[in-house]
Amino acid sequence: MFKNVFGSGFVVRTAHVILTWVITLILFLHDTELRKQEETGQLVQPVLFVLLVLGSVLLYFAVSLMDPGFILSDDSGLQFTLGVTEEQQDMIPPTTKSLRQRRCGHCLLQQPMRSKHCQTCQHCVRRYDHHCPWIENCVGERNHRWFVLYLAVQLLVLLWGLHIAW
Known part of the structure; x- marks a missing residue:
């Protein structure tokens, strides 16, 4: 679930927390x-x-260390069902037609639809949005909601802090 904490993002994360x-x-x-x-x-x-600042820092660590939905293997027979319960999966009729997948030109894995290869991370990411240099991680299928929540809390803290400082 979490990448190596002492990777390239260690300095960015430390600076962010200290500055905050x-x-x-x-x-x-x-x-x-x-x-x-x-x-x-x-x-x-x-x-x-203080609780908002603490929540912002915790969300920052969650988003920056979370797996954004990396495609790690070439399992074309397995379907990714994040957020879909067994009951919902039973409602979806089985199809004999396989989903069209393309091969990544960099890592040669089969990419599901809406996946993209991140040049910075050197991984394919499901529902790739972007690679954020501030969190030193991609924003993809698994951490997109948390990223938006982090941005909302961070904006609230920043606006409140500016109001107080003004």
């Missing part, structure tokens, strides 16, 4: 709204802000 927590610490140490609320005992907003 340093900015959060600065917002609490300087004369800001969060510090004033903390000093007066109103802890709802400071605790909520």
Whole structure:
């Protein structure tokens, strides 16, 4: 499920986490709204802000270390059924016609539809969206929802942090 943590993305991940927590610490140490609320005992907003930052960091690690849907073998007989229950699979009528698959020009694996070879990772990825340099991982079938959730939480934290700093 997780790639090697100490790969090429280690420096990017470490810098992201350090920067996130340093900015959060600065917002609490300087004369800001969060510090004033903390000093007066109103802890709802400071605790909520810290929880959002923590959630953002955890989502960042989940998305950056998660398998995006790499195609690892040439199993053309196996169908990938992520998110499909047995009951739903029984509802789909069996077909004798096989799905058209093409061979990747780089790794020579058979690619299911909507798959693409990532030049950075050197793997074929199901439902490839893009390779994100900030998470040092591809965004594909298995981590796309988590990536969008991470972006939403990160945007919320950034906007709130800018409001506090302003």
